[in-house]
Amino acid sequence: MLKTCTFEANDIKMNKIYENQACFDNMDKHQRQQDICAKVDQHYGRLFFPDNMRNRGRPYFTGSLIVSMDGRMGFMDDPSSRTLAKANKEDPTGGMADLWMVNVLRTYADAVLLGTNTLHAESEFTGHVYDPELQKYRLERSERFAPVPWNVIISRNPEKLPWNHPVLNTSEIPVLMIIPRNKTKNMAWCTENDFCYELIRIDHNSESLVGDRYDTLQKNGQTHLIAALPEVDFPDWKLVMKLMRLLNIKQVAVESPYWIYELIQEKAMDEVFTTQTGVYAGGSLVPGKTQSFHSTEAPQLELASIHMTGNNVMMIRQLLKYRDRQES
Numbered sequence: 101m102l103k104t105c106t107f108e109a110n111d112i113k114m115n116k117i118y119e120n121q122a123c124f125d126n127m128d129k130h131q132r133q134q135d136i137c138a139k140v141d142q143h144y145g146r147l148f149f150p151d152n153m154r155n156r157g158r159p160y161f162t163g164s165l166i167v168s169m170d171g172r173m174g175f176m177d178d179p180s181s182r183t184l185a186k187a188n189k190e191d192p193t194g195g196m197a198d199l200w201m202v203n204v205l206r207t208y209a210d211a212v213l214l215g216t217n218t219l220h221a222e223s224e225f226t227g228h229v230y231d232p233e234l235q236k237y238r239l240e241r242s243e244r245f246a247p248v249p250w251n252v253i254i255s256r257n258p259e260k261l262p263w264n265h266p267v268l269n270t271s272e273i274p275v276l277m278i279i280p281r282n283k284t285k286n287m288a289w290c291t292e293n294d295f296c297y298e299l300i301r302i303d304h305n306s307e308s309l310v311g312d313r314y315d316t317l318q319k320n321g322q323t324h325l326i327a328a329l330p331e332v333d334f335p336d337w338k339l340v341m342k343l344m345r346l347l348n349i350k351q352v353a354v355e356s357p358y359w360i361y362e363l364i365q366e367k368a369m370d371e372v373f374t375t376q377t378g379v380y381a382g383g384s385l386v387p388g389k390t391q392s393f394h395s396t397e398a399p400q401l402e403l404a405s406i407h408m409t410g411n412n413v414m415m416i417r418q419l420l421k422y423r424d425r426q427e428s
């Protein structure tokens with residue numbers, strides 16, 4: 101049973117204090133025709149995304165992060181993003197507005213990319229829309245959205261995953277696990293953990309997702325897919341993009357700090373929603389700690405909008421601008 105969470109008007113009260121008109125005008129030109137979600141429109145304002153698949157042949161990637169005033173993504177004693185959000189006693193929503201924004205991005209997503217460190221650190225979450233009103237919007241557009249987005253996990257060591265995590269054992273959650281090919285020789289870790297799956301090997305010549313049982317599994321609503329990619333330079337992003345194209349994944353909400361930085365390195369992350377909450381955390385939980393950019397290649401950001409919750413929570417939407425971007 102998927103969990104739900106009600107977000108009342110006071111839980112998501114935010115004021116838009118800045119909008120970059122030129123940026124929105126430019127986004128307008130490339131936006132995908134999509135119905136407005138009344139709740140998002142009422143509480144957040146204009147939100148739409150470009151049709152990247154048509155424009156660039158790959159999904160549109162949105163990232164989301166909450167960071168403290170000093171740029172940490174969690175406390176040393178408890179690294180969970182929810183703990184960071186709730187630690188700010190000046191936030192009138194008690195961190196709910198930040199959680200709601202994560203839900204908003206999931207509402208438009210075909211896939212939610214999760215990090216395995218996060219799975220280990222946070223035992224309670226799953227990558228679906230908790231807000232019943234946002235979920236209703238999704239369900240009413242069944243021609244466009246599946247009820248639950250793919251929960252995507254990219255792991256070099258699938259045998260070490262926390263197999264009792266709800267992402268991995270909730271029947272309603274479709275899981276797309278991307279692993280190196282050499283990990284498919286012995287997949288006892290799946291049977292030991294009752295993880296029924298279809299295995300596909302994806303390479304540059306694959307034109308469709310051919311697996312013995314793929315069609316049958318889809319018809320039966322069984323959606324655990326394991327995609328094996330070459331272990332050299334894992335993961336090959338060109339193959340990941342191809343896989344997503346074949347699965348008709350048009351938009352991905354990236355919730356893993358590590359993969360946000362990797363996708364920025366790949367010049368593929370399109371925009372990032374950052375909540376900066378007014379507490380100091382100190383310590384060493386800094387996003388991108390091991391993924392530094394060269395000073396001459398630092399990706400630029402265009403500020404699209406800023407919302408404020410209370411007097412010390414800023415919710416910032418930024419688009420990434422890459423020099424000489426090359427698409428797969």
Ligand SMILES: NC(=O)c1ccc[n+]([C@@H]2O[C@H](COP(=O)([O-])OP(=O)(O)OC[C@H]3O[C@@H](n4cnc5c(N)ncnc54)[C@H](OP(=O)(O)O)[C@@H]3O)[C@@H](O)[C@H]2O)c1
Nearest residue numbers: 165166173179180181215216217218221255256356357358
């Ligand atoms: N503040 C926020 O908004 C927020 C959001 C989410 C999470 N968090 C917190 O952030 C922490 C986790 O963030 P994180 O960035 O450490 O990890 P993460 O994004 O949760 O997971 C990163 C995963 O990437 C894989 N990886 C690492 N190095 C790799 C490499 N060289 N090549 C290929 N894959 C590699 C590893 O998986 P394998 O070892 O399985 O290959 C690793 O577990 C947790 O404490 C979580 O609670 C905060």
